[in-house]
Amino acid sequence: MEPLILQATEDTPEIVFDPDQNTFKISKISVPEDAYEFYYPIIQWIKDYSKNPLDQTSVEFDLEYVNSASAKQLIQLLLALEDLGRENNVTIKWYYEAIDEDMQMLGKRFKNLADIDFEFIEI
Amino acid sequence: MFEDNLFDKAFNLFSRVQQQDFEYVYRGYFTHNITKKILTLADLNIQKAVPFSTIQKRIYYIMVEGIQNITRHQDEIFTGNEEYPGIFAIQKQKDRYYVTTGNLVLNEKIPILKDKIKQINSLEKDELKKFHKDILRSGVISDKGGAGLGLIEMARKSDNKLVSSFELINENYSYFYLQTQIPTTKTSSLDGDVEELKLRKSLISIKKLHLSLIIENILLYFNGFFNQENLLSLLSIIKGRLNISITTIRLSNVMVEMIQNIIKHGAKGEDDNGAPGIFFIQQREKGDFALTSGNYIPEKDANVLQEKIDNVNSLSKDELGEYYDKILLDLDSVTSKKSGLGLPDLRIKSGQKLTYNFHKLEEDLYFYILQTTVTNKKS
Structure with a gap:
């Protein structure tokens, strides 16, 4: 499957979804005005990938800022991963800075809403 | 339930600047990164508002000179005077822009500044050009690149008189306000007493605003159009302003x-x-x-x-x-x-x-x- 690689912009995150490299990472800043427009193709990619996934998919979230509009799309992304996880092995690595309570809180919220394994990593 | 007082103030601040058609005001310490962002933010808005690129460039140039005027002497003066940060404002009116800076100066420097401005304002366009050259040639430039070159450039680029005002803070320091106006239509020439009066009025409104920002301890203040680009610049300015916690x-x-x-x-x-x-x-x-x-x-x-x-x-x-x-x-x-x-x-x-x-x-x-x-x- 073709990898999905997007460079970070001032308000959207870097996306590296590359099954060949076994890398699935979303990082930096996510504060776009239109989060749906940005995340729709990413969620679609995950759904396509789910048709023929690796045995083990570990998705890293290493975000600095997330606006509420992005949170709404991220939960959809996580729910797509939850679907994938029904018959495959899926884990989420949620990175947060020690002083960033809000990011930690958001990760916990997602963990409660999506039935996937979460690993919290303080950086 | 809520603090009536502050809401009234917010509303008053907003209605006052609305009348003046403000674009943008920043109050605080000017670091390199903040300055860059302020200029980007202002430039984005000017590009949308002004049809002629020569005028856009002039406004940009004057903003840069104005901010450099603040930063050049900022460090030696700012230490110990953190409660009196500078102000930078851009106001847009129908056919002109005002660029205003306000910063602390030593009281003993005031007579020299006043003289310089008076001299610059007394010169016609060609004389200003010559004056500029003379200073460059004579090499009488202070170690901070002063000698009023920035002031001369601002007067030349705006093709208008500089308006200044001093506000005494204490026995050592005063605020020095400097305002430049730039016509945005190619034909309009802004001469005469009426223009002078308008300019004075606009400067007074900024001084009043500056005073309320100081009294209320307002770190960041933006009044204008909100869009995603402006948000990102403001975010970057506030990140540059505060320590991470x-x-x-x-x-x-x-x-x-x-x-x-x-x-x-x-x-x-x-x-x-x-x-x-x-x-x-x-x-x-x-x-x-x-x-x-x-x-x-x-x-x-x-x-x-x-x-x-x-x-x-x-x-x-x-x-x-x-x-x-x-x-x-x-x-x-x-x-x-x-x-x-x-x-x-x-x-x-x-x-x-x-x-x-x-x-x-x-x-x-x-x-x-x-x-x-x-x-x-x-x-």
């Missing part, structure tokens, strides 16, 4: 939500520059911050909005979490730009009830002020 990370998060709230829900202006409004951050005792936003909304939206805020405010902490999750998972609004999460998110992050006010401006139009608090937490 639990409190300031949260402050940035809250700021993003509040400004995107204006962008998405505020009544737009006639062109596509964004939604007009005001946003400021006030530093309070114990390191707490109060964030205030103000924007226009139609009457029908005002009623719905008020119900939403009252609802969010009425919820307990647990209920608020459930409410947030419900909206987060709501599939009906997944494709909408209006996520509906802004208000509960603000309420959760500030940990306190949201305070608000609606001013009826005219039939069907309200001015909506929202305030949140970010409490200082030790990391």
Whole structure:
């Protein structure tokens, strides 16, 4: 499957979804005005990938800022991963800075809403 | 329920600058990065507003000179005077721009500055050019590149007289305000007593505004059109202004939500520059911050909005979490730009009830002020 690689912009995150490299990472800043427009193709990619996934998919979230509009799309992304996880092995690595309570809180919220394994990593 | 006083102030600040048609005001310490962002922010707005690129360039040039005027002597003066930071303002009126700077100077420097400005203003265009050359040639330039070259350049680029004013702070220091005006139409020439009076009036309004910003301890103040580009510049300015801590990370998060709230829900202006409004951050005792936003909304939206805020405010902490999750998972609004999460998110992050006010401006139009608090937490 073709990898999905997007460079970070001032308000959207870097996306590296590359099954060949076994890398699935979303990082930096996510504060776009239109989060749906940005995340729709990413969620679609995950759904396509789910048709023929690796045995083990570990998705890293290493975000600095997330606006509420992005949170709404991220939960959809996580729910797509939850679907994938029904018959495959899926884990989420949620990175947060020690002083960033809000990011930690958001990760916990997602963990409660999506039935996937979460690993919290303080950086 | 809420602090009437501050809401009145927010509204007064906004109505006053609306009359003056402000574009943008920054108050605070000018670092290299902040200066860069201020210029980007101002430039973005000017490019949209001014049709001629030569005039855009002139305005930009004058802004750079003006800010360099502040930063050149900032460090030696700023230490020990942190409560008197500089101000930079751009005002747009129908056919002209005003660029105004305000910064501390030593009282003993005032006579020299006054003389320089008087001399520059007494010269005609050609004489100014010659004067500029003479100074460059003679090499009489102070170690900070002073010698009034910046002032001469500002007068030359604007093709207008410089207007200055001094405000005594204490026995050692005064505020030095300098204003330049740049006509935005190619034909308009701004001569005569009427123009002089207009300029004076505009300078007085900025001095008054500066005073209220100082009294209220307002760290960041933006009045103009809100759009995503402006938000990113403001975010970068505030990040450059404060040390990173639990409190300031949260402050940035809250700021993003509040400004995107204006962008998405505020009544737009006639062109596509964004939604007009005001946003400021006030530093309070114990390191707490109060964030205030103000924007226009139609009457029908005002009623719905008020119900939403009252609802969010009425919820307990647990209920608020459930409410947030419900909206987060709501599939009906997944494709909408209006996520509906802004208000509960603000309420959760500030940990306190949201305070608000609606001013009826005219039939069907309200001015909506929202305030949140970010409490200082030790990391």
